[in-house]
Amino acid sequence: MRVIGLMSGTSADGIDAVLAEITGSADGPVMRQIAFESVAWGQAEREVIGLLMAGQGDTRALSRAGFLLGEGFAEAALRVVTQSGLGIGEVDLIGSHGQTVWHEVEEGGAVQSTLQIGEAAVIAERTGVTTVADFRVADVAAGGQGAPLIPIYDQFFLRPAAGSEGCRAVQNIGGIGNVTFLPAVGGSQAVLAFDTGPGNVLIDWAAARATDGALQFDKDGALARRGRCNDSLVERWLAHPYFGQTPPKSTGRELFSHSLAERYRLEAAEAGLSDEDFTATVTELTAASIAESYRAFAPSSVAEVVVCGGGARNPVLMERLLAQVSRRCGRSITVVRYGELADVPGDEASKEALGFALLAWLTVQGEAGNVPASTGASGERILGKIAPGRNFRQVFGRL
Numbered sequence: 222m223r224v225i226g227l228m229s230g231t232s233a234d235g236i237d238a239v240l241a242e243i244t245g246s247a248d249g250p251v252m253r254q255i256a257f258e259s260v261a262w263g264q265a266e267r268e269v270i271g272l273l274m275a276g277q278g279d280t281r282a283l284s285r286a287g288f289l290l291g292e293g294f295a296e297a298a299l300r301v302v303t304q305s306g307l308g309i310g311e312v313d314l315i316g317s318h319g320q321t322v323w324h325e326v327e328e329g330g331a332v333q334s335t336l337q338i339g340e341a342a343v344i345a346e347r348t349g350v351t352t353v354a355d356f357r358v359a360d361v362a363a364g365g366q367g368a369p370l371i372p373i374y375d376q377f378f379l380r381p382a383a384g385s386e387g388c389r390a391v392q393n394i395g396g397i398g399n400v401t402f403l404p405a406v407g408g409s410q411a412v413l414a415f416d417t418g419p420g421n422v423l424i425d426w427a428a429a430r431a432t433d434g435a436l437q438f439d440k441d442g443a444l445a446r447r448g449r450c451n452d453s454l455v456e457r458w459l460a461h462p463y464f465g466q467t468p469p470k471s472t473g474r475e476l477f478s479h480s481l482a483e484r485y486r487l488e489a490a491e492a493g494l495s496d497e498d499f500t501a502t503v504t505e506l507t508a509a510s511i512a513e514s515y516r517a518f519a520p521s522s523v524a525e526v527v528v529c530g531g532g533a534r535n536p537v538l539m540e541r542l543l544a545q546v547s548r549r550c551g552r553s554i555t556v557v558r559y560g561e562l563a564d565v566p567g568d569e570a571s572k573e574a575l576g577f578a579l580l581a582w583l584t585v586q587g588e589a590g591n592v593p594a595s596t597g598a599s600g601e602r603i604l605g606k607i608a609p610g611r612n613f614r615q616v617f618g619r620l
Contacts, residue, residue, distance in 0.1 A: 223255070223307070225298045225350070226578030227317040229290075229339070231396025231474055232421055232531060233270045234437060235261040236294060238301040239567065239574040240312065247588040250377060252566040252575060256305035259570065260297040266290060273322035273338075274474050283322075283338070290320055291343030298348050313616050315352040316581025316605070317344055318573075324368070324473035330466055335367045341608035349611040353581035356604040360591045365598030366471040368399070371576040372414040372592040373583070375401040378565055379527065383407040387524030390515060391559075392542075393573065394420040394532025397473055398511055401595070402519055413520050414595035415468035418461075418510040419477045420532055423503040426482040431496035442537025445504040448497030454489060455505050464510055468518055469597035504538055505545075512545035523550060529559040529569035580604060585616065 222244070228237045238258045245251040262270065269286045272278045278286075294317050302309050319337035326332050341354035357367030375391045385405040392400045398420035404410035421438060428439040439445055463472055482503075489499040515523050526546055532538050543556040560568030567575050580590045589601035 222313045222582060223311060224578040224582050225301060225312055225315045226574035226576065226581070227294050227297060227315065228574040228577055229262070229318065229320045230530070230573065231321060232425060232438070233262065233267065233274070233320065233396070235259055236297040237571060237574040238297040239571045239578060240301050240305050240307070241566065241575055241578045243579065243582045247583060247586050250579065250582065252378070252579065254567040254571060254575065255307070256301050257567065257571040257574070258297065258301040258304050260293070260300060262293065266293055270320055270322065275479070276323070276475075286322075287338040287340045288343055290338055291340030292347070294319070294339045295344045295347035298344065298350070309348055309350065312348075312350050313612065314581050314585060315344055315348065315350050316577040316579075317341060317352060317354040318356065318577045319354055321473060324471065324475060326472060326476070330470055332361050332366050332471065335361055341606065345608040345610040351610040351613050351616050352608045353584045353605040354608065355606045356577070356580055356590065359602045359604045360596050360598045363598040363600060363602050365591060365593065365596035366469050367596065368416060368471040369393075369401065369414045369595060370580065370591065370604070371399075371573060372401045372412055372595045373590050374572075374576040374579050375403055375414075376412050376592065377579070379403055381405040381524070385524065387522040388520065390519065390523045390526045392417070392511060392526055392528050393530040394507070394528060394538070395530040395573070396420055396422040396425070397477065398507065398532070400511070400514065402523070404521065410520055411594040412592055413468065413518075414592065415518070416471045417514045418463055418472060419507050420530065421507070422474060422477050423482050423485070424500065424507060424535075424538070426479060427486070427496070427500040427503050430486065431500055438531070439500055439504070439535065442504065442535045444497050444500040445537045448495065448499070448501030450501045450505045451489065451492055451494055451498065452505070454485075454492060454502050455509050458485060458506050459509060459513060464513060465517075469595060505541055507532070508538060508541035508545040509549070511542060512549040515546060516549045523554055526554060526556045527559050527562065528556060529572040533558045533569040
């Protein structure tokens with residue numbers, strides 16, 4: 222089955238679209254990436270996403286945004302198919318994460334609601350391809366966090382070989398960071414995953430402020446490399462209650478928000494830090510919060526860290542992550558990018574989108590896509606809502 226996966230993360234910089242071929246059974250799927258495309262959001266889309274993430278905008282704005290972003294996801298799907306050299310009629314299924322604009326976690330850690338927009342019916346209409354979307358809500362309805370959702374992919378494709386010592390930490394660094402701790406194949410330990418806290422969200426904000434909006438992210442870590450980290454502020458900010466909260470847990474821009482970034486910047490200014498120093502310091506905070514979560518919550522010793530997401534392309538963040546993980550875990554630990562591994566589908570840029578292609582495929586197979594030990598749900602659930610495309614009977618007739 223040929224499946225498109227669509228992903229726009231908490232950084233909200235654009236859509237990652239991947240076309241993959243999935244074969245095999247639900248017990249052991251085999252994935253092959255055919256094509257990948259990253260499509261930037263336009264200014265209008267970025268503005269409305271930012272407005273809704275900030276908890277602003279009325280019901281009309283929210284409703285219109287769902288349709289507007291649906292058009293964007295559909296266009297990304299069509300573009301990745303064009304890049305592949307195939308026709309859209311040769312695609313069986315689309316899995317779209319949508320754009321998270323609200324993820325409400327109450328003080329005790331329970332998720333009250335979650336909202337991802339990007340109307341699936343629009344995607345199905347524009348492409349003609351049956352689309353599965355809105356994956357988080359079934360897990361939340363079952364008492365889970367609704368996130369992270371990619372551990373099922375990690376479990377299938379990234380578990381260490383049987384007999385390996387310790388666990389592999391698969392660390393995604395998007396706007397928000399999340400980790401999956403994977404025991405070796407054949408081990409009795411459950412897969413554990415949770416959001417570690419800020420990924421690129423504070424770094425992106427710092428870069429935009431340092432350049433008066435000319436940069437939306439710290440390209441190649443250049444700003445951070447020119448700055449000097451204030452370790453005292455990093456330790457102070459690590460006292461944030463989220464970091465000490467026991468998993469399962471998830472978070473988003475509602476907590477690690479622009480207002481929090483502004484508060485941190487004011488504290489940095491009072492300490493005499495420049496804009497470059499502030500960028501270096503929040504970069505260190507991201508690395509330190511990830512490493513501290515390993516020290517506190519890893520179910521066994523971490524043998525290797527595999528990094529994916531936009532943060533994997535920031536060499537300064539990667540350097541600081543290596544240093545922080547080794548220091549806080551008390552030993553030298555290998556840190557690699559996902560794309561450096563052999564025999565895995567795609568690379569660090571496409572991995573999350575591949576995950577949503579897999580989730581859509583599992584849904585139409587009637588198979589669960591969540592990992593309850595990671596989300597806290599009361600059990601396994603089939604995820605997503607199906608928007609039939611013109612190929613609906615054809616797809617379900619072959620299952």
